[in-house]
Amino acid sequence: MTSNRIFSVVIAGGGTAGWMTAAALSKFILPAGVRVELIESDAIGTVGVGEASIPGIADFNRMLGITEPDFIAATRGSYKLGIEFVDWGAIGERYLHPFGDYGFPMQGEDFHHFWNRARLLGEDHALEAYSMCCMAARAGKFMLPVNDPQSPVSQMRHAYHFDAGLYARFLRQYAEARGVVRHEGRIATVERDGERGAIRALGIDDGPRLEADLFVDCTGFRGLLIGQELGVAYQDWREWLPCDRAIALPSERDETTPPYTRATAREAGWQWRIPLQHRVGNGYVYSSAHTDDERALDVLTRNIEGTPLAEPNHLRFTPGRRDRFWEKNCVAIGLSSGFLEPLESTSIHLIQEGVSKLLALFPRHGISARETARYNAIMADSFDYIRDFLILHYNATRRNDSAFWDHVRTMQIPDSLSQTLELFRENGRFFAHKGDLFTLTSWLAVMVGQGILPKAYSPVADSLASDELARTLRDMRETYAMAASKMPPHDAFIKHVLGKAETQGELA
Numbered sequence: 001m002t003s004n005r006i007f008s009v010v011i012a013g014g015g016t017a018g019w020m021t022a023a024a025l026s027k028f029i030l031p032a033g034v035r036v037e038l039i040e041s042d043a044i045g046t047v048g049v050g051e052a053s054i055p056g057i058a059d060f061n062r063m064l065g066i067t068e069p070d071f072i073a074a075t076r077g078s079y080k081l082g083i084e085f086v087d088w089g090a091i092g093e094r095y096l097h098p099f100g101d102y103g104f105p106m107q108g109e110d111f112h113h114f115w116n117r118a119r120l121l122g123e124d125h126a127l128e129a130y131s132m133c134c135m136a137a138r139a140g141k142f143m144l145p146v147n148d149p150q151s152p153v154s155q156m157r158h159a160y161h162f163d164a165g166l167y168a169r170f171l172r173q174y175a176e177a178r179g180v181v182r183h184e185g186r187i188a189t190v191e192r193d194g195e196r197g198a199i200r201a202l203g204i205d206d207g208p209r210l211e212a213d214l215f216v217d218c219t220g221f222r223g224l225l226i227g228q229e230l231g232v233a234y235q236d237w238r239e240w241l242p243c244d245r246a247i248a249l250p251s252e253r254d255e256t257t258p259p260y261t262r263a264t265a266r267e268a269g270w271q272w273r274i275p276l277q278h279r280v281g282n283g284y285v286y287s288s289a290h291t292d293d294e295r296a297l298d299v300l301t302r303n304i305e306g307t308p309l310a311e312p313n314h315l316r317f318t319p320g321r322r323d324r325f326w327e328k329n330c331v332a333i334g335l336s337s338g339f340l341e342p343l344e345s346t347s348i349h350l351i352q353e354g355v356s357k358l359l360a361l362f363p364r365h366g367i368s369a370r371e372t373a374r375y376n377a378i379m380a381d382s383f384d385y386i387r388d389f390l391i392l393h394y395n396a397t398r399r400n401d402s403a404f405w406d407h408v409r410t411m412q413i414p415d416s417l418s419q420t421l422e423l424f425r426e427n428g429r430f431f432a433h434k435g436d437l438f439t440l441t442s443w444l445a446v447m448v449g450q451g452i453l454p455k456a457y458s459p460v461a462d463s464l465a466s467d468e469l470a471r472t473l474r475d476m477r478e479t480y481a482m483a484a485s486k487m488p489p490h491d492a493f494i495k496h497v498l499g500k501a502e503t504q505g506e507l508a
């Protein structure tokens with residue numbers, strides 16, 4: 001441990017990562033007497049994409065004291081019950097990956113074993129029929145969960161679609177109101193401490209020189225501090241995740257707002273569709289080794305529903321992560337730390353994870369090698385775990401209609417993932433670890449949705465007579481369908497929530 005106490009933090013970059021970090025530090029660290037400053041460059045701008053989330057973001061907002069109505073109003077947000085995957089297992093197939101569970105455990109055993117037994121007996125009802133989130137999503141309905149474990153509505157679980165640019169502006173107001181000082185301009189110089197090699201100060205073009213004890217690199221794909229200055233290497237994961245480019249193109253909103261994201265597999269990648277209150281976000285994520293930019297743009301424009309609202313935004317990236325996220329006195333958060341394509345909407349979650357672990361390990365009394373190693377191990381695990389889950393989507397396919405799908409279907413996958421798949425194929429067994437981001441529901445949705453069906457099931461599922469099993473499952477399906485039919489339409493729910501917001505729409 002060094003003896004240097006931390007009295008000041010400079011955040012380099014003001015995209016979603018920069019302002020999420022600034023907002024959290026303004027609430028939890030600044031009041032302890034730590035100065036927090038942020039530098040962003042309007043000329044450089046932000047990546048300008050990122051609209052879908054997973055449920056944990058509600059915890060982040062709650063931690064900051066931001067209410068759901070204010071968030072939905074400020075970011076023109078909508079509710080998200082899961083992701084619909086179209087044409088992934090094979091062209092013509094579709095399934096939903098919901099946030100809430102399938103069915104209820106029976107006789108102490110996971111529900112899917114009973115479903116699998118019924119399937120092997122000849123029942124052909126998809127898992128979706130036993131999911132409150134799926135049934136509500138398919139009906140275009142939404143409501144918040146009720147606090148009654150007996151009710152299927154207790155299984156509603158949601159995230160949001162939102163305008164990440166508006167979210168960053170909202171958090172900027174929040175952070176500045178609590179004392180974060182913002183500087184506009186390009187970081188032109190980085191000064192290092194000769195002895196330890198730590199960062200001492202950042203110099204802004206025609207602006208001040210900012211010294212600090214701790215620096216947070218939120219400069220996006222450039223990784224100005226962690227990569228360019230400190231030289232922390234980047235692991236390239238294109239071997240498993242070949243998509244390395246994207247084109248984003250928003251279009252006019254639909255008459256109704258579906259409460260889910262859609263991800264449609266295409267010849268060399270996949271297309272997203274994210275419905276917000278005021279527009280629909282669209283984009284094509286593709287592999288430059290399997291198509292070119294012109295063809296990709298053609299695929300995207302041919303498949304967009306609704307009139308485009310802007311010029312296409314072309315983006316290049318390398319899927320992967322840094323070897324280390326915390327190096328000397330610099331912590332990388334956001335795209336500077338790594339990037340995994342938005343197939344499961346995990347980037348903003350990884351920012352949240354980085355921020356909350358930084359708070360948990362904040363080095364008020366000096367940076368300790370043990371604590372930075374812990375931070376690095378936690379973040380590496382998070383990235384690696386999501387990587388395996390994403391690879392599953394590509395590898396579990398029967399598509400053979402393009403070089404791209406041939407490649408991902410036949411590629412060598414990480415051992416950790418093949419072991420999970422083998423175990424599931426045999427007897428439907430799946431074991432989540434405590435704290436895993438994607439639990440049984442998520443893995444089941446994708447494995448079963450893409451045609452990995454277990455050959456057998458837990459013996460506990462034999463404890464019900466087959467007619468009793470059929471009756472129980474039929475009752476469950478009817479209960480979920482009935483509950484969905486009684487929910488309000490998603491748009492009516494958004495309107496109701498907007499009525500409760502203190503912040504209305506456009507921000508200053």
Ligand SMILES: Cc1cc2nc3c(=O)[nH]c(=O)nc-3n(C[C@H](O)[C@H](O)[C@H](O)COP(=O)(O)OP(=O)(O)OC[C@H]3O[C@@H](n4cnc5c(N)ncnc54)[C@H](O)[C@@H]3O)c2cc1C
Pocket residue numbers: 012013014015016017018039040041042044045046047048049050051052053164185186187188218219220221222224246247248283315317333334335336342345346347348349351
């Ligand atoms: C195609 C695509 C789709 C995505 N979709 C999703 C999604 O649906 N869900 C999700 O969770 N995430 C998604 N993401 C990721 C999400 O966009 C990012 O995680 C998020 O926006 C955070 O970006 P950032 O703040 O790290 O970087 P940026 O937005 O790039 O911000 C970088 C900041 O650093 C500043 N900066 C850089 N260099 C300098 C300099 N020299 N001097 C001063 N300032 C500087 C810039 O001005 C800017 O303020 C997507 C990403 C891509 C590429």
